[in-house]
Amino acid sequence: MAAKPVVAEVINDGTTDFKPLRSKQYDIRKQHISETPITLKNWYKHVDWLNTTFILLIHFAAMIAAYWVPLRLNTLLFALVYYFNTGLGITAGYHRLWAHSSYKATLPLKIYLAAVGAGSVEGSIRWWSRGHRAHHRYTDTDKDPYSVRKGLLYSHLGWMVMKQNPKRIGRTDITDLNEDAVVVWQHKHYIKSVLFMAIGFPMLVCGLGWGDWAGGFIYGGLLRAFAVQQATFCVNSLAHWLGDQPFDDRNSPRDHVITALVTLGEGYHNFHHEFPSDYRNAIMWWQYDPTKWSIWLWKQLGLAYDLKQFRQNEIEKGRLQQMQKKLDQKRSTLDWGIPLEQLPVISWDDFVAQAKDGKALVAIAGVIHDVTDFIKDHPGGKALISSAIGKDATAIFNGGVYNHSNAAHNMLSTMRVGVLRGGCEVEIWKRSHYESKDINYATDSAGHRIVRAGEQVTRAAQPIATAHAA
Ligand SMILES: [Zn+2]
Ligand SMILES: [Zn+2]
Numbered sequence: 487m488a489a490k491p492v493v494a495e496v497i498n499d500g501t502t503d504f505k506p507l508r509s510k511q512y513d514i515r516k517q518h519i520s521e522t523p524i525t526l527k528n529w530y531k532h533v534d535w536l537n538t539t540f541i542l543l544i545h546f547a548a549m550i551a552a553y554w555v556p557l558r559l560n561t562l563l564f565a566l567v568y569y570f571n572t573g574l575g576i577t578a579g580y581h582r583l584w585a586h587s588s589y590k591a592t593l594p595l596k597i598y599l600a601a602v603g604a605g606s607v608e609g610s611i612r613w614w615s616r617g618h619r620a621h622h623r624y625t626d627t628d629k630d631p632y633s634v635r636k637g638l639l640y641s642h643l644g645w646m647v648m649k650q651n652p653k654r655i656g657r658t659d660i661t662d663l664n665e666d667a668v669v670v671w672q673h674k675h676y677i678k679s680v681l682f683m684a685i686g687f688p689m690l691v692c693g694l695g696w697g698d699w700a701g702g703f704i705y706g707g708l709l710r711a712f713a714v715q716q717a718t719f720c721v722n723s724l725a726h727w728l729g730d731q732p733f734d735d736r737n738s739p740r741d742h743v744i745t746a747l748v749t750l751g752e753g754y755h756n757f758h759h760e761f762p763s764d765y766r767n768a769i770m771w772w773q774y775d776p777t778k779w780s781i782w783l784w785k786q787l788g789l790a791y792d793l794k795q796f797r798q799n800e801i802e803k804g805r806l807q808q809m810q811k812k813l814d815q816k817r818s819t820l821d822w823g824i825p826l827e828q829l830p831v832i833s834w835d836d837f838v839a840q841a842k843d844g845k846a847l848v849a850i851a852g853v854i855h856d857v858t859d860f861i862k863d864h865p866g867g868k869a870l871i872s873s874a875i876g877k878d879a880t881a882i883f884n885g886g887v888y889n890h891s892n893a894a895h896n897m898l899s900t901m902r903v904g905v906l907r908g909g910c911e912v913e914i915w916k917r918s919h920y921e922s923k924d925i926n927y928a929t930d931s932a933g934h935r936i937v938r939a940g941e942q943v944t945r946a947a948q949p950i951a952t953a954h955a956a
Contacts, residue, residue, distance in 0.1 A: 518649075518651040518652075518653065519531050519532055519649050520532065520648070520649055520650060520651040520654075521651065531649075532648055532649055533647060533648060533649070534646065534647055534648060534649045534650075537646045537647055538646075538647045540607055541607070541643070541646060541647070541712075541715055542643075542647065544708055545708055545709065545711070545712035547708075548704050548707075548708035548709050548712070549709070551704055552704050552705070552709065555700045555701055555704045555705075556701070557701065557705055558696070558698050558701055560692070560695065560696045560698065561692050561696075561698045561701035561702060561705050561706060562705065564688070564691055564692060564695075564702075564706055565688070565705045565706045565709070565710045568605070568688060568691075568706055568710055569710050569713055569714055570750070570776075571602045571605075572602045572603070572605040572606040572683075572684075572710070572711070572714050573606065573714050573717060573718065573750045574599070574602065574750065574776075574777060574780055575599050575600075575601070575602030575603030575604070575605060575606050576603055576606050576608055576614075576714070576718045577718065577749065577750045577751065577752055577777040578599060578777045578780055578781055579596075579599030579600065579602070579603045579611070580599075580603050580608070580611055580614045580615060580618075581618065581721075581752070581777075582765055582777065582781065583596075583599060584611050584614075584615045584663060584666070584669060585614070585615040585618040585619060586762050586763050587662065587763060587794075588762075588763050588764060588765040588793070588794045589765045589781055589785075589790050589791070589792055589793040589794060590790065590791050590792040591784070591789065591790050592788070592789050592790070592791075593668070594789065595784055595789040595790060596666075596668045597668060600668050600669070600671075600672045600679075601679070601683050602683065603672075604672060604676070604679035604680050604682075604683040604684070605680070605683030605684045605687065605711070606684075606711060606714040606715065606718065607680055607684050607711045607714075607715060608714075608715060608718065609676075610669075610672055610673040610676045611663065611668075611669045611672055611673065612660065612663050612664075612669050612670070612672075612673040613673070615660060615663055615669075616658055616660050616663075617631045617632070617655065619658035619659070619660065620655050620656040620657070620658050621722070622759065622762055623656055623658060624656040625737045625738070625739070625759060626737050626738050627656075628654060629654065629655060629656030630656070631645055631650065631655050631656075632645045632722040632723075634722075634723065634726035634727055634738045635738070638723050638727055639723075641722045641723040641726060641727075642719050642720070642722060642723035642724075643719065645722075684707055684708075684711050685703060685707040685708070688702045688703070688706030688707045688710065689702040689703050689706070689707060690702070691706065692705075692706050717748050717749055717750075718749060718750075718752075720745060720748045720749050721745070721749050721752045721755065724742070724744070724745045724748065724749075724753075725739060725740060725742070725745045725749070725752065725753060725755035726738040726739055726740065726755065727740065728740060728742045728744065728745060729741045729742025729744075729745065729753070729755075729756070730742070730756065731756045731808065732756060732757070732805055732808055733756050733757055733760040733801075733804045733805060733808055734756065734759075734760055734804065734808060735808065735811070737759065739755040739756045739758065739759040740755055740756050741753065741754045741755060741756045741757060743773070743774065746767070746768065746773065746774045746775065747774055750775075750776050750777050751767050751768060751773075751774055751775030751776050751777040751778055751779075752767050752777065753767065753768075753774070754767040754768045754769070754773065754775070755767070757769065757801075760804055761796045761800075761801065763794050763796075764794060764795055764796050765778065765781050765793045765794055765795065766778045766795065769801065781793060810930075810931075811931060813930075814930035814931050814932060814934075817930060817934065817936070818930075818932055818934060821900050822896075822899060822900070822934075822935075822937055823899035823900045823901070823902050824902060824903075825935065826853070826902075826905060826943065829853075829854075829902060829903065829904050829905050830903075830904045830905075831904070831905055831906075831907050832854060832904040832905070832906060832907065833906075833907045834906060834907070834908070837849060837854055837876070837904075837906060838876050841875050841876030842876060845858065846858040846861060846872075846875050847875065847876065847903070848871070848874045848875055848876075848877070848879050849877065849878045849879065849880070849906055850878070850879050850880050850883050850884075850898065850944045851880050851884075851943055851944045851945070852880075852905060852906045852908070852943075853902050853904075853905055853906070853943055853944060854902065854903055854904040854905065854906060855898055855901040855902050855903065856901055856902075856903045857871060857875075857901055860897075860901060866887075866888055870887065870888075880944075883898075883944065884944075884945065892939045892940055892942075895940075895942035895944050895945050896937075896942065898942070898944050899937070899942055899943070899944065
């Protein structure tokens, strides 16, 4: 019998509300337990005991029981292989196939991924994908079901072991999942699927294979599931906490090789949140992403198709913009001199008079600089710089005597104290200011003027005219 699609109410933002396939309806008028403070008397009501049992209590019991169950080599090898398979069920199945539709899978591959995914004991595909879509849509907000802003431990475990208000989780569209027969079947038969794939199957393999029923139960089943859970939970916690942000730093997702190693390649999470429907997490061939390698391999075997990939051009644009942002932040920490428009306008006569009074003022390209503290450090010697005091040194600074370096122009700008009435650069600014036009200077994201090498105002734009010009 074909699975009956669940009719979901369409909301005016184009999404559909999440309707559990089979569960008690909650009364939205009643106050939810999560809205009451946790006290000594009611703490146990805040705990989601079903989840806590599945992700903590059973495993702790298994750790104790392991004391009496010797670990056999065959069982260990099987547990490791099964760990990778059930982990892939989450990363390649739940995450990249169903939550993000980053590729298409044939029916046999879907059945395999739904089965091993159940073996990792992380909820049904439908429940998991719905939460994950909300996480992407509402990252770091109150509607993000595992927002790292509520704490690292909350994003790792807290959101599952504590009861959550269903009203709080953001809406997402899962109509495609409701039409997927494998997803619907797994959701309806979830408990049976989990018991068989997480416990029954490893027991059968180890028991029938080499007579280690107890080892299959403890190591292949419970402790292996615990390891897969803790590893994949790191995508919600560690991947939002540790590492770099090469594509966008406005939200918490981060890239780190440690997270990638722990999560079968889901560690390039800053990239993933920017390009969620890309079947890759790692875009470089040398980065660790066994989930990507598996999907690629399945494609070669004819099991997967339509692998989605963003154009490299789009990826590099994002990377460049983030680099630009970092440059702007770095630029704003440096001293570029007082902006020209904030400097007092001084007449030539005042400039000469102040220099005569003992102020070491030098005019270059219409900008007045106070070089008092610099005279003794001048690399070209005291005499040359002193000879320019009270004069227009535009030509001698720009090649008349010595063609000063970019660094010299930069340093000079930090000494500026005024602009000359009638000085060349300032006239441009004054005119455009008067006409209320924006000056066509390149500015950074904070509106600060970008001074590129060789573009300082004190740099004469044209070669200084010389007497022997033909
Ligand atoms: Zn995330
Ligand atoms: Zn995702």
